[in-house]
């Protein structure tokens with residue numbers, strides 16, 4: 223089997239790639255940093271190809287597909303993403319637009335292009351890395367990030383139902399972790415407000431559940447409870463709680 227993992231140079235993407243390699247799955251590793259991808263690739267015992275591209279540029283998403291469309295891709299892991307913490311009115315508009323390009327547009331383009339090939343073969347797996355941020359009412363102080371992850375959850379759920387109705391064998395899963403110890407916080411400019419999960423544990427669960435074609439993957443009891451809370455608490459109460467959590471993470 224052959225998998226493409228975006229954002230494979232660090233954190234959750236890197237650990238998902240490792241877990242796939244443990245199952246003898248060959249890899250195409252993508253991120254912006256060629257050097258860290260190639261150092262990582264050297265540690266793996268499967269066939270790897272590295273592709274350094276900035277996926278927040280739409281043309282690069284098409285380029286990635288063009289560079290790989292002749293290989294039989296079995297698994298697409300849309301993992302590359304970042305967040306940023308600020309009051310919406312003070313946020314850097316350019317950063318937020320770049321986040322939308324990476325967290326949403328890249329996932330949209332890559333899923334749409336590869337799913338056509340998967341449908342033709344009636345096989346393949348898509349793993350979209352969203353966040354538990356995506357099922358809460360909204361994320362004051364990280365408004366754009368929460369909204370991007372909400373989009374990814376809704377997109378994945380809808381694709382699942384379309385595939386199910388056409389009796390497709392393709393699996394689509396959406397991973398919704400809470401805080402995970404990676405480089406994410408450095409870029410987002412936040413600290414942890416609760417004990418983070420280990421990226422390796424999250425990746426292990428994600429890969430196991432991906433092959434079981436589990437639709438929504440929520441690692442950790444706390445985030446499972448937070449999912450339930452998002453279904454029963456009034457929206458305004460959820461927003462107050464989310465603000466407090468985000469404010470604590472910022473300070």
Ligand SMILES: NC(=O)c1ccc[n+]([C@@H]2O[C@H](COP(=O)([O-])OP(=O)(O)OC[C@H]3O[C@@H](n4cnc5c(N)ncnc54)[C@H](OP(=O)(O)O)[C@@H]3O)[C@@H](O)[C@H]2O)c1
Nearest residue numbers: 229231232233234253254255277303353401402404405406
């Ligand atoms: N950590 C958490 O608490 C947490 C919780 C829930 C969900 N998530 C989600 O998990 C995913 C992975 O994040 P992480 O926590 O593992 O963070 P991370 O350690 O910062 O890894 C992010 C990965 O994305 C790549 N990347 C960033 N910008 C890119 C771009 N423009 N084009 C291509 N690749 C790019 C980075 O590589 P380069 O810098 O080399 O490009 C890196 O490999 C994200 O979608 C994030 O939203 C994280």
